[in-house]
Amino acid sequence: MEEKFNTLNRFVGLISSFTRNIVRAVNSTEVFNALKETISKILDFKEIMIFRYEDGNFIPFDEDEKKEIDPELKSLMDWVAQRKSSSIQTLGDEFILLMPLIKGMRMLGVVVGKLAINLEDLKQEDMDLINFISFQASIILENLFLYEELTEKSESLERLSAQMKQLLDSMLYAIVVYDRDMNEVFKNKAYQSIGDLPNELRMRISNLVERCFSTREGITEEVEISSDSSSSFYSISVIPILFENEEQVMVMMMDVSNTKELERLKRIDELKNEFIANISHELRTPLAAIKAYSETINDSIDMLDPETLKEFVEIILDQSNHLEELIDELFDFSRLESMTFELNLEEFDLVSAYREVVNALEELASSKGVKLIFDESGKIPIVADRKRVKQVLTNLIENGIKYSDPNKDEKYVKVHVEDGDKEVKTTVEDNGIGIPKEYGDKIFERFFRGGNVLQRDVSVPGTGLGLAIVKKIIEHHGGRIWFDSEVGKGTKFYFTLPKRRGN
Structure with a gap:
């Protein structure tokens, strides 16, 4: 009776001590050490080895034991893992205790102990105690393994x-991530360094993000943000992303103003080279005609009849006028560029001035089969530079005539004037070939010639400065100019002029 009591007391003590140790354990190493220590107190072992079971392989727990496993021992451990119960087997001339660590159907590891006692000295209660302790260890180990796996994954994620x-911080792009409520949930260093975004840019980003949330498709745009003194260009890409099952949108933004400026300068340089070649041709054409007819008159004046002589002189006069117009256009542009351009302001009737322009261009329009229509109204008094205003209308009507559609039976250019309280709006409409959208921003640029891109099969004379000068003249007056166009249907140019200087 006393022996049973002592045995029970011993078992309770071992279980209690083991339980306290493993409950305090914070990792599998502490559990394995407690397990080794406790089963060593139950039975005498020459050696105890513990193997962790991972992906079908047995991995020694002790760093010193991380050597190649004996094939026969490996075979025994595989057998115990499949059987999922403790067993004593012989290995050479030794008895080996194989104790699997199992929780549910999950194999966690195997304890291998080389017994230092004879089998007849082995008691069933000792085996029961070892099995119970291994069961306790398995419960704790499973939780610790799960915790270690989660910790490892968490650290890996971190x-x-x-x-x-x-x-993301190393990227030149400014990156910000928005959630559905338009909260900024991530910002990289480049974005943080920008500080406060211009309101217009912030609104453009907000609109793109909302579109991306709505369509779930990426969007890339280049936007221009204008201030009082300059413009900035931004390349903006918005991309839908999913983070922890939450829909978000990532915005990537870069200031490309310097790149745009280089592109602009390069384009201007190319246009300037083209302009030099073109203006040389434009100047050479009337000069060649003047020279040829002058030489003919000089060499053959006695042989020319009065009619022929008069025709030659008229051609020389006409080409001289054309040459004068080209030179005047160059001088105008030079003065506008150097800011030495001055307006000669006077009060006059705008409708009368427009009538003079229309009358002067009737012959040109008729020669091209274009009908010139002027929607006349009553007098419109205005204070402006009469000569320059007529120059603006002349250029716009001439363009409408030049770029008329040769495939249309009925061609026209219409001029319409709307009188307002403070400004006058003029519309010049044609049903010509139209302007492609891709050239819309270039029309008012200096050196740009519409004839190069709008009518490739037709030679259209001009310096490429006309609309650039028109725009400058209108802006000097305090007005503005814009247009609508559709390829194949025609173009409408609109411009406004204040009725009094300063309005």
Whole structure:
């Protein structure tokens, strides 16, 4: 009776001590050490080895035991893992205790002990105690393994997150991530360094983000943000992303103003070279005609009849006038560029001035089969530079005539004037070939010649400065100019002029 009591007391003590140790354990190493220590107190072992079971492989728990496992021992451990119960087997001339660590159907590991006692000294109660302790250890180990796996994954995610943040912070793009409520849930260093965004840019980003949430498709745009003194260009890409099952939108933005400026300067340089070649041709044409007819008159004046002589002189006069117009246009542009251009303001009737322009261009329009229509109204008094205003209308009507559609039976250019309280709006409409959208921003640029891109099969004379000068003249008056156009249907140019200087 006393022996049973002592045995029970011993078992309770061992279980209690083991339980306290494993409950306090914070990792699998502490559980394995407690397990080794406790089963060593139950039975005498020459050696105890513990193997962790991972992906079908047995991995020694002790660093010193991380050597190649004996094939016969490996075979025994595989057999115990399949059987899922403790067993004593012989290995050479030794008895080996094989104790699987199992929780549910999950194999966690195997305890291998080389017994230092004879089999007849082995008691069933000792085996029951070892099995119970292994069961307790398995419960704790499973939880610790899960915790370690979660910790490892969490640390891996943290490392990945840190690497991703470092990568995003190293990018030149300013990056910000928005949630559905338009909260900024992530900002990289480049975005943070910008500070407060211009309101217009912030609104454009907000609109793009909302569109992206709505369509779930990426969008890339280049936007121009204008201030009082300059313009800035931004390349903006918005991309839908999913983070922890939450829909978000990532915005990537870069200031490309310097790139745009280089592109603009390069384009101007190309246009300037083209302009030099073109203006040389434009100047040479009337000069060649003047020279040829002058030489003919000089060499053959006695042989020319009065009619022929008069025709030659008229051609020389006409080409001289054309040459004068080209030179005047160059001088106008030079003065406008150097800011030495001055307006000669006077009060006059705008409708009368427009009538003079229309009358002067009737012959040109008729020669091209174009009908010139002027919607006349009553007098409109205005204070402006009469000569320059007539120059603006002349240029716009001439363009409408030049770029008339040769495939249309009925061609026209219409001029319409609307009188307002403070300004006058003029519309010049044609049913010509129209202006492609891709050239819309270039029409008012200096050196740009519409004939190069709008009518490739037709030679259209001009310096490429006409509309640039028109725009400058109108802006000097305090007005503005714009247009609507559709290829194949025609173009409408609109411009406004204040009725009094300063309005």
